[in-house]
Amino acid sequence: MATVSDAPKASFRLSMLIYDTRYRSITIQIVVLMLFMAGAAWLVDNTVRNLAALGKDFSFAFLWNRAGYDINQMLVEYSNDSTHGRAMFIGLLNTLLVAFMSCVAATVLGVIIGVLRLSPNWIIGRLTTVYVEMFRNIPILLWILVAYAIFTEVLPAPNAFRGDNPTASMILFDSVALTNRYTAIPDPLFYRSLGNIDVGLFLISLDLLAIIAVITGSVLVNRKLLAHATAVQNATGVRPVTWWKSILILIVPLVVLLVALGFHAERPVLRGFNFTGGLDVSNSLMALWLGLTLYTAAFIAEIVRAGISAVSHGQTEAAFALGLRPNRTMSLVILPQALRVIVPPLISQYLNITKNSSLAIAVGYMDLRGTLGGITLNQTGRELEAVLLMMLIYLAISLLISAAMNVYNNSVKLKER
């Protein structure tokens, strides 16, 4: 007799939350979550109570108060009458400037060093190894300080350029002065400037916009020309000569525009205590840029080397067998495949550069940490607000960089079907 009956239904008991494997993991997760939330709540509660006990409120109103202090490097308009919020914005721009400059320079330098490290040439290989080991094994703060100390102690003071027999002289046809405070370079100016447009937070130079537009247009036209050349080559097997056309397309419109705007460069001249008339690139920026670049380039070099090593040697041999020269093998065969391995860790390096730029305080470069987290924090006494705001801003910058790099990563990664 075949009677199929249901298995006896076990009634649910509380102990099953621990002893029954079906529920155990969920139980543990819920307990951990509750502990975590309790911990967070304790921290917040403690903060609120202590702020109350100290008689302090939690407010960001200070951002709209007059700052009262000056900043030595600003990309957009700022004076001591501006608000603390504006000072924070100046600091943010300075952070972004040095981070961007360092990312670009570190990538270029890192790729070169990384490729050279694989060189069969014994001396080049060893030299680059020394570079990598030296720079990545010494704290970045020291590199920044060393660069700053060199700038400060070795270069002459502006005073040395004075008089009939100056002990220091300007370089590059008397247009650039290297001093122990800044590098004075010629300031690009326009006789017939198009003016500026106000976008609320800052002014944008129409001249700059026009130049960017012309360059973009030239590049697009040039790309079309090259595409056409490739099409002709594919059809006929003969590539038309394009180099002089490319040069014409890229250069002539820009030159015409600059002439039309009345472009000229104003040289820095020593007047009073300092050079005036030119643009001053402060040594703190240069030192920070150099430190960040040299240090991070060592890491990027290792990433690049690892990426290249990850491409099977058979690819190189196949490329050689096809008759490609070593240079073209590297640029056409190896690097594109290596990028897949290189880009993800490269993102972390860019994030590191951005965060390490907060070491700017060591050389008095007024970045976000120097304005919002430094002077503003001190003058207003709003530690909690300033530090929280600073953390939020760094988080936002980092997430933005991550997002942008992930988009790029998706475009170079292996397309699997």
Place this chain on the structure above:
Amino acid sequence: MKNTVFLGTLAAAGLAAGLVSAATLDDVKARGELNCGVNTGLVGFAAPDANGNWSGFDVAICKAVAAAVLGDASKVKYVPTTGQTRFTALASGEVDILSRNTTWTFSRDADLKFTFIGVNYYDGQGFMVNKALGVSSAKELDGATVCIQTGTTTELNLADFFKTNNMTYTPVTIETNAEGEQQFLAGACDAYTTDASGLAATRAAFANPDDYVILPEIVSKEPLGPLVRHGDDQWADITRWAMNALIAAEEYGVTSANIEELSKGTENPEINRLLGSGEDNLGAMIGLEKDWAKKAIIGAGGNYGEIFAATIGESTPIGLARGLNAQWTQGGLLYSPPFR
């Protein structure tokens, strides 16, 4: 640096639960040690010697308070603070008293929630330049590069001074006095600005002090004094009167040489009250022993005048004149309320 501020903030925000409620006096007694916030190193005011022993004009206040409260001037833990970290250190309870040439201002008193217990040095902001520049007045500094310590009132005064006189300048922000010295000596800035007393102390430490000149303009009022946290009036009283005891001692002629003799009793009832040799027990009113002020004066190394002469006075390399910091009877501003 970043960590210090951050940790300090966390500590201020999150962990100070017990500190604000309990009385600082009890904490210090229980600990057997006074935590005193001082400068990271300013010769004459607060600087450690080769053996790590701190001495100086600001350090004397720490010693006086420690001697009054604990009976031993050596029971002080000196916490070096920069212009940036000092307020966080005090607010978070890391130090019990901050004695670090700090300017008494309205907003620090009211908004930062600190209590200034008095003024131990009346100062003003000045400028120091290299003699070779040929500058004789601060009003000739148009276009100059100026080194300045960040997180100080001097930062704001500097902006105001140049604005009032329609001049421009480039600030070079530095973190500590030592860094400022280095930048200034390397010629990375034309002028170095801070409180005139600080300039004198800094110049005294130079290899060739005579090559540098402190300009005559004093561009601000900088009443420097020790400070404690809001909310513990007993502790504020103790520290305030420990400092007043030093000032009063000079006024009444109590010195480290004659204090033992005077404390046996004198004809002057004010001295008797101060040194605890009379009937009145002032110490009990602030929770200390009867001879607390005597201990404070001995612990600090003498009365205000003696401390001044030994640390920053005209016979020291710093060579500061008493000026505003003379007793009110001598035409200065020092004036201790009566011990009664």
